[in-house]
Amino acid sequence: METxxxxxxxxxxxxxxxxxxxxxxxxxxxxxGFSINDVSYFKKNKDDLLNVFHIKVGELxxxxxxxxxxxxxxxxxxxxxxxxxxxxxxxxxxxINSHLLWELSNYFPDTYKNxxxxxxxxxxxxxxxxxxDVLMIAIDKNxxxxxxxxxxxxxxxxxxxxxxxxxxxxxxSDNCKIKGTKILLAGFKKHRIDFSITEGNKIIYYNYGRTVxxxxxxxxxxxxxxxxxxxxxxxxxKIFIYGDSISEELNSLLFNEFGKQNVNVLSPxxxxxxxxxxxxxxxLFGLALKNLT
Numbered sequence: 001m002e003t004x005x006x007x008x009x010x011x012x013x014x015x016x017x018x019x020x021x022x023x024x025x026x027x028x029x030x031x032x033g034f035s036i037n038d039v040s041y042f043k044k045n046k047d048d049l050l051n052v053f054h055i056k057v058g059e060l061x062x063x064x065x066x067x068x069x070x071x072x073x074x075x076x077x078x079x080x081x082x083x084x085x086x087x088x089x090x091x092x093x094x095x096i097n098s099h100l101l102w103e104l105s106n107y108f109p110d111t112y113k114n115x116x117x118x119x120x121x122x123x124x125x126x127x128x129x130x131x132x133d134v135l136m137i138a139i140d141k142n143x144x145x146x147x148x149x150x151x152x153x154x155x156x157x158x159x160x161x162x163x164x165x166x167x168x169x170x171x172x173s174d175n176c177k178i179k180g181t182k183i184l185l186a187g188f189k190k191h192r193i194d195f196s197i198t199e200g201n202k203i204i205y206y207n208y209g210r211t212v213x214x215x216x217x218x219x220x221x222x223x224x225x226x227x228x229x230x231x232x233x234x235x236x237x238k239i240f241i242y243g244d245s246i247s248e249e250l251n252s253l254l255f256n257e258f259g260k261q262n263v264n265v266l267s268p269x270x271x272x273x274x275x276x277x278x279x280x281x282x283x284l285f286g287l288a289l290k291n292l293t
Contacts (some may be wrong), residue, residue, distance in 0.1 A: 003291045006057075006156075007074030007164070008036045008147070009244070010190055014074075015060050016268065016284035020292065024268050027281060039080060039142045042149075050064040056064045057154050072287040073147060073161045077208065080163055081107065081115070081138040084206050086123065090130045102140055108243040113139050115220060117259070123204040123234060135206045159291060164283035165194045166203075168242050171266055171286030173201050184227075184236035184258075185266075187282075188216065188243035195223050197236055205234055217249055224257055242266040242282040247277045 002025060007014040011034055017026040032167040033056075034041065034049060042049055085103055087096055100119055103114040122133040144161065150159050165187050172183055181203075187194040191212045197205035207226055209219035228236075239258050241250075246265070254263045267278040268285035 001070070001292070002021070003288050004069060005288045005291070006071040007093050007284045008079070009076050011035050013056060013060060014281060014284055016218050016288060017227075018174070018288045018292070022292070024285070027269075028060050029277070030056050030060045036075070036143055036146050036150075039108040039140070039146050040147050040187060044173070046149070051152045054154045055165060056144060057156070069155070070157045070159050071151075072159050073151070074164050074167055074287055075139075075143075075147070075161060076189055076192075077163055077165050077187070078189065079111050079139075079143060081136070082206065082208065083107075084133050086125070086266040087132055087134040088129075089121075100134065100136060100211050103287060111140075115139060116141055117145060119204065122206065123151045126268055134200065148151065160287070162283075162287050164189070165196055167286035167290070168240075169196065169198050169203065170290050171282050172240055173198065181237040182234060185241045186239065186254070188241065188245040190245060193219050193223060195227065197234055200208065202235065209251065214265070216245060216247065217253060220253055222251060226283075237262070239263045239267050242278045243281040244280040246270075246279065
């Protein structure tokens with residue numbers, strides 16, 4: 001049995017296939033020349049982009065047959081709306097759901113109904129009140145339809161769609177076999193850094209920073225400071241990092257904060273140093289592991 005995952009990262013399309021032994025049997029990446037964030041551009045140039053995508057997928061998969069291929073799909077966190085807000089769980093469920101949707105409508109007053117939304121209850125505040133952080137996960141349905149149109153036009157059947165940060169957590173919990181510890185996962189991607197902490201198989205903390213106007217070191221330092229001063233503060237035992245924007249300076253920052261022995265680079269490849277952006281494939285590997293079961 002084999003399972004295949006593709007991933008969209010700005011204008012880069014990645015591909016990963018693993019077998020039932022959880023071994024990578026094929027992988028690759030290619031520049032498709034456009035981003036799935038360009039929804040309006042797609043609507044105006046649909047036929048052209050479908051043709052380009054079909055050609056690029058054929059080049060990427062090479063000898064693999066992709067017609068009727070059932071695949072998982074990874075999207076980046078930057079292609080979604082993620083925010084953590086405090087919620088009082090003394091209220092009933094209907095009141096909580098209404099409050100969360102109201103929060104979303106404040107950011108997207110005209111279009112919030114066009115989002116596919118889910119919520120994750122995170123960690124209780126250390127104040128002792130019935131107050132929790134809640135992670136709101138919202139994806140514009142137009143982007144989802146964009147992805148579905150691209151894949152359907154190529155003959156690819158979508159099994160599921162997952163966000164890179166959460167798929168990478170699956171990579172840790174399923175493959176690294178670390179039990180009973182708090183894991184900080186840091187994703188370093190173009191223009192964005194994501195921090196999340198899991199305990200067991202449950203996410204208990206999330207934060208992110210944009211790096212368009214600031215460098216990665218400054219944003220990383222701010223995220224680390226927020227982690228230590230958060231109202232739901234928690235100290236991680238192990239740190240895993242992934243992405244295509246990992247530098248020696250970033251490694252040094254994390255080594256100084258947590259100790260070199262506690263910082264690990266996620267990669268599905270044994271020869272990761274020989275593969276360009278090897279840890280950028282970690283989210284694809286995580287979703288592939290999920291889809292094996």
